[in-house]
Amino acid sequence: MPGSEAPEARTMFEKIWSRHRVLERDDGQTLLYVDRHLVHDGSAPAFEMLRSRGIAPRAPDRIFATPDHYVPTDPRTRQAIPNDEHRGMVEALERNAAVSGFRLFGLTDGNQGIVHVVGPEAGLSQPGMLIVCGDSHTSTHGALGALAFGIGSTEVAHVLATQSLWQRKPATMRITVDGKLGFGVTGKDVILAIIAQIGAAGATGHVIEYAGSAIRGLSMEGRLTLCNMSIEGGGRAGMVAPDDTTFQYIAGRPFAPQGHDWDAALMRWRALPSDPEARFDTEVTLDGDAVAPMVTWGNSPEDALPIDARIPDPAMEPDAERRAIMAGTFAYMGLIPGTPLEEVAVNRVFIGSCTNGRIEDLRAAAAVARGRRVAEGVTAWVVPGSAPVKRQAEAEGLDRIFTEAGFEWREAGCSMCLGTNGEIAAPGERVASTSNRNFRGRQGPGARTHLMGPAMAAAAAVTGHLADVRRLMVGG
Amino acid sequence: MEPFVALRSAAVPFARPNIDTDQILPARYLSRPRDDNHGAYLFRDLRLATDGSEVPDFPLNQPHWRDARIALGGRNFACGSSRENAVWAFYDHGVRAVIAPSFGDIFANNAVKNGMLAVTLPAADVATLIAQVQADPAAEIAVDLPSQTVTGPDGATYRFEIDPFAKKCLLEGLDEIAFTLNHAEEIAAFERRLGRDNY
Structure with a gap:
């Protein structure tokens, strides 16, 4: 618009954050709306907290669940779980899904898996979304350009009840890895090298954006591995700007937008990456050429x-x-x-x-x-x-x-x-x-x-x- | 939730950096219901040997520290998983305040939701407090939330920062879900704005 000032340069994190702001209080706390709430078989205590208050989940269509923590990887049926408590956790999830009416990727329907594998794979995790789950490795979903982080049981109950979460805005950190990864070097090696450099508390209080040519060159799966371990460096979340690699990965997945919705989504997603002039609170760099296979x-x-x-x-x-x-x-x-x-x-x-x-x-x-x-x-x-x-x-x-x-x-x-x-x-x-x-x-x-x-x-x-x-x- | 206002107690030190939630609450106890006494699982594999006997030099097994209601931690205390059970383990054991140079973010959030105070102080100050209680395990530390201060055994006072909302929740034992449900109108308005095509 003529005469208007240039809009302030924003990071991808800030764009997603502001889009999900329900209300902000004077003391700096923001109530954020949650697009996707992923649930697993360890989430039973949160449903119990809700039930004890006589509250039903506010938005069951935003909840997606799968049993992963307590399922045996040898036999495949719930009945075959030998430990009563473990079987009880899986049964509780099935019961909660049936009662509350949310989608369960169950043991017998061919779609079960680890919640952080299922989300991206089903096309549930999409750029620009705010995703939470009662598991610290929820940072995984940031690989698609989402803001995704883990929460505790009481916060899970809060999201079930209100579809929202109080948060204080974290600081931002950009970790830039330029160069070309050598033969045999993967996303796992990059994240282990990063954590070795910044330390296990290096990103505490921060949301990380991974950037640079070595990151751009990673496949979607490499990026998922990278963002997964953000929490091991202390990061609240980790994210990678969505690009053609991201869009190609999402296209055609069961919950991906289709037809006109896909075109509209792409328009929104292409506007998500951090503006070139955006400033981060902390900058870290790593030489991608120098990363070796790590243990x-x-x-x-x-x-x-x-x-x-x-x-x-x-x-x-x-x-x-x-x-x-x-x-x-x-x-x-x-x-x-x-x-x-x-x-x-x-x-x-x-x-x-x-x-x-x-x-x-x-x-x-x-x-x-x-x-x-x-x-x-x-x-x-x-x-x-x-x-x-x-x-x-x-x-x-x-x-x-x-x-x-x-x-x-x-x-x-x-x-x-x-x-x-x-x-x-x-x-x-x-x-x-x-x-x-x-x-x-x-x-x-x-x-x-x-x-x-x-x-x-x-x-x-x-x-x-x-x-x-x-x-x-x-x-x- | 039980309010937290102030506390004076012996303080049990866990000085190592990066003490993770798998040590605080081993994963095999994660399927226990909340009304189970999680204090019995606190540092289970460090506190007890495989035969069930106490590991003599583990801090929680020291006479003066068995009933400590304050814990002192190292850098990045309670890092790792989101298991709220780690907070329940401290809480059920009787610990109501943890003081450390830094925390795993999720643990610190979980603590507030359960009426347990997580105090961040500069590393040098925490080191001083740890040295003092190690020299005199009976020494007491005071934590006062209204004035946001920790007072060491020698009377030295350290001011700490805390999010105003977290402070309010702790002081009043506020139920956050009930609080947010008062904003149901704003949430509904947001959902209408969000619209069909905006996720």
Whole structure:
């Protein structure tokens, strides 16, 4: 408009935030409207809170649910869940869906999966949306250009009752990764390198936008992996600006807009990326060319190193407090300081989770497994992120590659990522895992977790130790 | 929700950085109903050995700290998962205030919703408090929400910041859902504006 001032440059986060503002209070709290509320079988306490108040969910058409935390990945029926409490969680979800009238991607309808795999896969997670779920890895959905974050049970109950949530506006952080990722380097390696650089609390209080040519070059699935672990760097949410990669991924999915609605959606989505002049509260940069395949050695995701590095030596740590912490970590992890990472032998391999349980992840792992054998004494599991991922993998013959190599091919669920369904490693067992957390006891009391990407986990399975997948795939 | 106003108590220290919610409340207890005593699961795998005996040097097993109602944490305290059960574990154990240099965002949010105060103080001040209670485990710390202060065993006072709405909720034991339902008209108006084609 002539004479009007240029509009203030805004970040993608600010655009989505302001679009969802129901009301703002003097004290700076904003009531935000929630487009999509994703629910899983751990959400029973929130429904209980609602029921105790005699309130029904306000907008059941905005709720989508699937059981993932408590489902076994061996047998497939609810009746077969041996633990009463676990079966009760799955039953409660089915009951709540029936009573409240929201859509359930159930165990028997062929659409069940990990909630953060199902959302994008079904086309439920779309650019510009505000998405919440009672799970910290809700940050995953930001890969599509959505604002998505995890909340606790009481907040889940609040969203059920009001379809909205009080929030104080977080700070913004842009993490720019320019350059070209090397052979064998994936979204998992990028996010582990970022967390190693900024620390596990590096992005606390921030919403992260990932930018730069290396990020643009990631597939949708690589971006989902990247945003998934934003929370491991302390970030409230992580997001990537939607582009043609995003639009091509969404097009044609069951809940994607169709026809005229698709054209209108595309217009809105193309306006979402941060304005060129937009300012972020914090800027971080990383050299994409320099990122190597990463593995973690300790009990925080920030304890990540390139696979060709050696495990650090606490004796070299000048800070006494840090030295003491490292000593505790080494005792738990059963590691010898200074050992090359590649000499660390593993007992278990877990390929799956909301971080790395998508079809591209399984293809990458299968490419390593093809024609090889799981090493003697190693138990290796492949747990697809969803029933559709499993079907797709089977259509491509990936299941046969895995089973012929000695991997177990299982049903979809969270499984060994956190072991809520009882699928855990034994005390002292060392796990090469494509999941998101290497916390003490995360995969079972006394279990020792090393995080890495899916091809790296497959390389660990076939060699019996942490291994550089680049050598395996090039040198043979 | 039970209001939080002020508290004076011994304070149990967990000094390590990045203590995560899997340690505070191991995942195998996540399917327990809320009315179960979650205090029994607090730091279960650090507090008790595999045979069920107490790990002698774990802070919660020290005589003066068993009934502490304040906890002192390291940087990025209670990072990790969104499990509200981690707050329930502290709450049911009797802890009503946690003081740390920084928190996992979701844990801090969950704490407020359950009437538990999460106080952020500069790392040096938390380190001072931890050193003081380690030197004298019986030493008491006071937390006062109206004046937004923590008072150390030596009388030193530290002011903390808290979101005004969180403060109001804690002081009044305010039920946020009831509060928001008072705004149902504005939510309905937003839904009408949102329209058919706007998600």
